[in-house]
Amino acid sequence: MGVLGLKSFVEERDSFFTELQVRDTKLVVDGSSLYHYLCFASDSDLRRGGDYGSFAAAVSEFFDSLRRCRISPFVVLDGGRDPSDRKLPLLRERAADRLRKACSLSRGGGGQVAPLLTREAFVQALRRLAVPFVQCFAEADREIAGLASRWGCPVLSLDSDFCVFDLPGGYCPLNHFQWQSVGAAEEPRGCYVPARRFSVERFCEHFAPLHKSLLPLFAVMSGNDYVCLARLEAFYSRARLAAGGGARHGRLRALLRWLAQFPRPAQALDGVLEHLQARRREEVRQLLCAAMEDYAPSEVKLEDFFAGGRYECAAAGSAGLPQWVRSALARGRLDPFVSNVLVLRSIFLRVQVENMRRPSAHGAALPIRQVIYGLLLREPRGRAAAQPPVVCEFGRLQTTVHRANVRAASVPTELCGDPFPLDTLTEVPLSCRQALLLETLGVQMSSLAAVPSHLQLPAAVTCYWLRCSEPPVKSHQLKALLLMLVAGELHRTTAHAGPPVSPAEDDSVAYNQFVKWKEKQLPREEFDLDAAHSFCQWQCCLQMGLYLNQLLSAPLAEPDLSRLYSGTLVHRLCQELKSAASVENLFSASQRLAGLYQLLLRTVEAAVAPAFQKMATAPAGSCRKKKASGKKKKPARCAGPGAQQLCSGNRFAALQGED
Numbered sequence: 001m002g003v004l005g006l007k008s009f010v011e012e013r014d015s016f017f018t019e020l021q022v023r024d025t026k027l028v029v030d031g032s033s034l035y036h037y038l039c040f041a042s043d044s045d046l047r048r049g050g051d052y053g054s055f056a057a058a059v060s061e062f063f064d065s066l067r068r069c070r071i072s073p074f075v076v077l078d079g080g081r082d083p084s085d086r087k088l089p090l091l092r093e094r095a096a097d098r099l100r101k102a103c104s105l106s107r108g109g110g111g112q113v114a115p116l117l118t119r120e121a122f123v124q125a126l127r128r129l130a131v132p133f134v135q136c137f138a139e140a141d142r143e144i145a146g147l148a149s150r151w152g153c154p155v156l157s158l159d160s161d162f163c164v165f166d167l168p169g170g171y172c173p174l175n176h177f178q179w180q181s182v183g184a185a186e187e188p189r190g191c192y193v194p195a196r197r198f199s200v201e202r203f204c205e206h207f208a209p210l211h212k213s214l215l216p217l218f219a220v221m222s223g224n225d226y227v228c229l230a231r232l233e234a235f236y237s238r239a240r241l242a243a244g245g246g247a248r249h250g251r252l253r254a255l256l257r258w259l260a261q262f263p264r265p266a267q268a269l270d271g272v273l274e275h276l277q278a279r280r281r282e283e284v285r286q287l288l289c290a291a292m293e294d295y296a297p298s299e300v301k302l303e304d305f306f307a308g309g310r311y312e313c314a315a316a317g318s319a320g321l322p323q324w325v326r327s328a329l330a331r332g333r334l335d336p337f338v339s340n341v342l343v344l345r346s347i348f349l350r351v352q353v354e355n356m357r358r359p360s361a362h363g364a365a366l367p368i369r370q371v372i373y374g375l376l377l378r379e380p381r382g383r384a385a386a387q388p389p390v391v392c393e394f395g396r397l398q399t400t401v402h403r404a405n406v407r408a409a410s411v412p413t414e415l416c417g418d419p420f421p422l423d424t425l426t427e428v429p430l431s432c433r434q435a436l437l438l439e440t441l442g443v444q445m446s447s448l449a450a451v452p453s454h455l456q457l458p459a460a461v462t463c464y465w466l467r468c469s470e471p472p473v474k475s476h477q478l479k480a481l482l483l484m485l486v487a488g489e490l491h492r493t494t495a496h497a498g499p500p501v502s503p504a505e506d507d508s509v510a511y512n513q514f515v516k517w518k519e520k521q522l523p524r525e526e527f528d529l530d531a532a533h534s535f536c537q538w539q540c541c542l543q544m545g546l547y548l549n550q551l552l553s554a555p556l557a558e559p560d561l562s563r564l565y566s567g568t569l570v571h572r573l574c575q576e577l578k579s580a581a582s583v584e585n586l587f588s589a590s591q592r593l594a595g596l597y598q599l600l601l602r603t604v605e606a607a608v609a610p611a612f613q614k615m616a617t618a619p620a621g622s623c624r625k626k627k628a629s630g631k632k633k634k635p636a637r638c639a640g641p642g643a644q645q646l647c648s649g650n651r652f653a654a655l656q657g658e659d
Contacts, residue, residue: 004223006160007173009249016203020154020172021183021192023069028148030140030157031077031133035122037158037174038062039114047105047353047527048567049535050115053491056562059125065179069191073156074306075126075133076147079329080339081346082138083319090225091348095394095401098351103399105353106529116350116539120546121561123332128560134305135332137316137339141165146297154197163198164219164295166212170197210260216295217265217288221272222252226291231284238275265292305330319343322423334550341376341391342422349395354536355529360396361536364468366406368544369393371440373408375551376422411436426553434555437548442467447607450599457556458485458564459600461545463607465538477534479584480573482600486593488563490514510590517586518569531574539565 010016042058044051066073081087101111126133136143145165148155153169155162162171176196183192204210220227221235235241241254262268269288273281305311311330321329321342328334340347349362369391377389389408394401438445443460451459462481466473493507542564549556576583587593 002225003160003164003219005249005252006163006219006222007158009252010160010163010198010203012249013206015206016198017176017196018170018199018202020170020195020197022071022154022172022177022195023190023192024071025169026072026074026151026153027066028144028151028153028155029073029075030144030155030159030162031075031122031126032140033158033174034062034075034156035059035118036114038122039118040112044115045566045568045571046111046113046115048532048571049352049539049565050118051566051568052115052117052121052561053488053563053566055115055118055121056125059122060129062179063129063131065182065193068182069193071193073131074147074302075131076140076144076302077123077133077135077332078140078336079136079138080336081344083315083343085344085346087225088346092394092401095348095351099396099399099401102351102353103356106356106532108527113351113353115567116352116536117543117561117565120335120543124558124561127332132306133332134302134311134330135336136300137311137313137319137326137329142294142296142298143300143302145295146300147302149297150301150303161219161224161295163200163203164215165297166200166215170199172197207256207260210256211263214259214262214265214268216292217268217272218255218259219295220288220291221255224291224294226294227287231287232272234277234280235272235275324426325422328550335547337547338372338376338551341373345377345390346392347394349393351396352536352539353532355533356396356399358533359470361533362395362540364465364470364537365540365544367409367468368440368464368541368548370406370409371411371436372544372548372551373406374411375425377408378411378421412439425551428552430555433552437552437555440464440548441545443607447603451603452489452596453557454559455485455489455600457545457549458542458559459603460556461542462538462600463604464545465541466604466608468541469534469537471530471534473534476577477531477574478604479577479601480531480570481535481538482597482604483573483584483586484566484570485564485600486587486597487514487566487569488560489596490587490590490593492560492563506590507592510587510593513589514586518572525572525575528571528574531571535567535570 038058039050039055040046042051042055044055063073081091098113102113104111105113123133123135141159141161144155144157145162145167148167148169149165151169154172155165155167155169156172156174156177158174165171172195178194181194183194184190200212200215204212204215221232236251239258241251241258259268262271269285272288273285276284300311300313302311309331311326313326316326316329319339319342321339325334325338325342329336329339337347349360352361354361373389373391377391387407388410390405391408393404393406395404396402434445438448438460441460441464443463448456448459462478466478490507490511546558549558573583573586584597585594587597
């Protein structure tokens, strides 16, 4: 959530805050705020699709600082959209704003757009660091407030709504939480994180006799995620609370002073309604009362989850989700994408920095999404639907947010036998689940057998990407991507060696050569928008490959995203491969790594159509010659049961769209 203008309003006065030395305490962390904060603060190349390694390093450093100060963090993540979908108009506005920022970045301007797989990389980092976390069924604010209130500990977030909740332990804004400047105190107390804590009491004292129970009404009347200010303009006009003289935050101050005349929210609400036309009063009363309930701490007991793994949420239960799905969502084993499809049949495709003149990069992964929809929305046995279920996708059409209806794919019974309902999907034999995943990606397990298990899913996704990318992937783009995967494997064995992985001597030599290559000065690198678009398509395919793999209970090992994608590296490799074929031998000092690169290259060559085999082995310069010849390559067929037609001819045949 968030209250319009409240964050900057409270930042104006130091008196609203107290200085705090955070140590020896539990800390409830707003996970969504934290991963965005660390993403934008880390050395991540937002324009080129992110550097998940540097992001994961920032996450690790953050929690290491907490451990040094004996702070016990408990991370709470937002889940899917609320079943009522009250925020849909606002979500569309936010998607449009992110799209504008992505357009600016693609043209060399400013802006901040989180890379596509940031959330997934954050969840993996939490699991790797053994940080306790839970993923709520819907928005997490009330559950965060409830847990912090019962524990009496601070909340760490960037959400101004926590200025409204009555929190015994207070609210610590992330931008005042100096985790990189851990201070040492005299023994026996030890290290601490310098921070500032917002005080509801000090805030209310400043506008005395304002009672803190009036703050939820203040929040909803100021304009939050659920209440549009336009609905209350008549009140502001008749109560003469418009900002005078254009003063910054004048309306907020005026509203607080007006509310201070009332002892309790009920009287204040009556005072608001008196300024409205009689015919609108009941409608506005219901709107404000419903919105104020969002500031009551939730009764969901997250402490039960952290103590024993039980997440009991009435909304999740009434939504009719199978128990295993609810449990997997709470543990972050399934993305909220799944609950949005199941509950709302509607999803938002995350914005990326891509070529806005081309169709959305998410189009490449459309057949995978259709298979996911088919698995999630299959009718129970004996209740076959007349038409396949439809999911509403909010994505990009050029530079506007576009709505499209997408039909679910029919899952072939020859792979899974009789149709399995979602509640018993985990009981399907592993061989069948693996067969469905690989059939969707268009790869045989025999072709992946020699690939290390943690790279089998990325290798399969790469084969799929080669088939479904439009325009077709170029030779130097493919090789840059594979070299990036090998670089991740090199870093995995040299920087973080440990059982069962240990670095070989020639790996260390290759690592030193790789570091020298990275430090070498290059001519000014131009931003290759077409390459960026191609790698955006790969990330889209990887994201949906991850989601399908999770839904099928991981028939293939989940890859470590922090070792898998670096936008800065893959773009530099791509640039150099266009002019210097010798870069392909970057890891030749290590027999193991050079062999891995050749293995990955052979794997994709063997798995893709003959036309792509020719592309994969062609020299980088041949791409320009093909373009100059003016000959158009026939689109390749895309893998996926019941969805092959989508990548041959008209890949978007399954969409029915509207602006």
